[in-house]
Amino acid sequence: MPGIFIDVEVAADARSDATLAAKLEEVCPVDIFAATESGVEIVEQNLDECVLCRLCLDAAPPGAVRVIKLYDGTEL
Amino acid sequence: MRLFEFESRQIVKDAGIPVTNYGYALSAEEARSAAAEIGGPVVIKSQVLTGGRMKAGGVKFADTPEEAAAHAAEILELEIGGHMPRGVLVDPKAEVEQEYYAGIVWDGTRKQPMMLFSDMGGIDIEEVAEQHPDHVGRGHFSNLLPFSDFQAKQVIAQTGVTGSELNRATPILAALARLFQTCDMTLAEINPLARLSDGRFVALDAHMDLEDEARPRQKALMAQLGIPAEEQREAHEATPFETAVTAIDSADHRGVIQGKDAGFHGNIGLVIGAGGGSLTLTDAVRSQGGKPANYSEIGGNPSVAKACGLAKAVLEKDGVEKIAVMMSIVSNTRVDIVARGVIKACLELGKDPGETIAIFRIPGAWEEEGFKILDHYGVEYCDRSVSMHEAARRAVEKVQGAAA
Secondary structure (H helix, E strand, C coil), rough: EEEEEEEECCCCCCCCHHEEEHHHHHHCCCCCCCEEEEEEEEEEHHCCCCCCCCCHHHHCCCEEEEEECCCEEEEC | EECCHHHHHHHHCCCCCCCCCCEEEECCHHHHHHHHCCCEEEEECCCCCCHHHHHCCEEEEEHHHHHHHHHHHHHCCCCCCEEEECCCCEEEECCCEEEEEEEEECCCCCCCCEEEECCCCCCCCCHHHCHHHHHHHEEEEECCCCCCHHHHHHHHHHHCCCCHHHHHHHHHHHHHHHHHCCCCCEEEEEEEEEEECCCEEEEECEEEEEEEHHHHHHHHHHHHEEEEEEEECCCCCCCCHHHHHHHHHHCCCEEEEEEEECCCCCCCEEECCCCCCCHHHHHHHHHCCCCCEEEEEEEEECCCHHHHHHHHHHCCCCCEEEEEEEEEEEEEECHHHHHHHHHHHHCCCCCCHEEEEEEEECCCCCCHHHHHHHHHHCCCEEECCHHHHHHHHHHHHHHHHHHH
C-alpha cells in the first residue's frame, strides 16, 4: 500500500546499487528502504512513517533519492 | 490499586482496630473449618474487587459449618461483575446495636486527606451525605503536620455522637487516618463500623485503595499481603477498547498511548495527551457540555501507526462520530506525525477527516508541517494561542451540531 503522505523514489540507475541499498537500509530510522539481492526496495507500508530527517538524501548521490510530501507536492 | 476485603481487614487489624474473628477460605472445606472454629452463625462473603456482592448473591448467611461449606462452594463459582472471587471471607454474624461509617478519602481539590464519619453506616455514604447531611461529619487533616486524635474526635462529634461511644470511636477513626497516611492510601473506609451489644466497636467490612505510584514505597505491605509485584489490580476487567489500545501500544516501542472507556458513554472521541494534560482536557470537554466517549493519553513521539491505531480504536467505538485531537502544552511530540496518524485513521475507516476531526489542537514540534497536512485535508486546527477550553468548546459545538 503506497504512502498517503509521503512518497520516496529511487532513481532507476541507483536502484541496483548494492552499496547504496545497504547504506539506505542502515540510515533510515523508520525502515523505508530494504536492501535485497536486486538492490534497493521501498517498504511501502513504512512510507508514512517518514520523519523527514533527510538521512537518506545525505547518504545517496545527489538526485538518487527523492522524498516527496504528497500533501503539498514539495520535495525535501 | 484496590485491595480485597480480606486484605483491607488485615491492614485494619494490624493497625489496632478491632475486627471480628474472621477466617479466609479458598475452598468449601476451608470455609467449613473456619465456620467450625468460629462456632456459630457466620456470613460467607465473596472476595471480588467489585461492588454489588449482596445483590449478586455473593454474600450468604449460614448457621452451621455444613451450610457455610455449601454456600462457599456456590460463591466460589459465582462471577460478579466479570470477576471471579479470589476466595471467601467467613465472618461471625455479629450482634449489632448500631452501624457507623468511618472513612478517609483524598480530597483532590484541597490536596489533603479528609475524614468522614457517620452514625448511619452500612449503606452508601454518598446516599447518606445527600439525604442526611447532618449525619455526616467531615474534617481535613494535614499530611505534613502531626495528627492528633482530637481531630478525629471533632469529626465524630459533628454527628451528635457523645460519651463513651465518642471515646470508643475516636481511636478507630484516628488509627484509620494514620494508616491512610502510612500506607499511601487514596481511600480507607470501614463500613459498617459496628457497635455491638456490649458497647465494643468492631470493623465488619473494610475497603482500601492504595495509590498506584506508591507501590514501590509499600513493598513491605505488598509482601505482607502476599501481592506479587507483577500483579495489577484494576477496578474492572479491561474493556475491548482498552484491550485493543494496550495491544497497539505494546506492538510498537515508539511513543506511548493509553485508552480507558469504562464508565464513559459519550459521543465525542478523545485523542488527547501531553504532560498530564489528558485529565485537564477531559475536564475541558466536560465543562463545555461535551460527553467524552473515552479517556486517552498519547505522547512521547508515537509513530504514525500508533497514533492511527489509537484514533481508529476511538472512532470504532459505538456512538462516536467525531474526535477531538488535543494536547495541553507544547511538547516534543511531533504535530505532523500525529496529524498523519489521525487523518490516516479516518481515511482507513472511510471517513472524511475534515468532517470527522472536530478540532486539532496540538502545540509543539513541527507545527508548520502539521498544519500543511491538516490544511490539505480540510481539518480545523488551532495553535497555542487558542486555549484548551476554547478548543474544547469548538469541538463540542461541532459534535452537538452534528447530533442535533
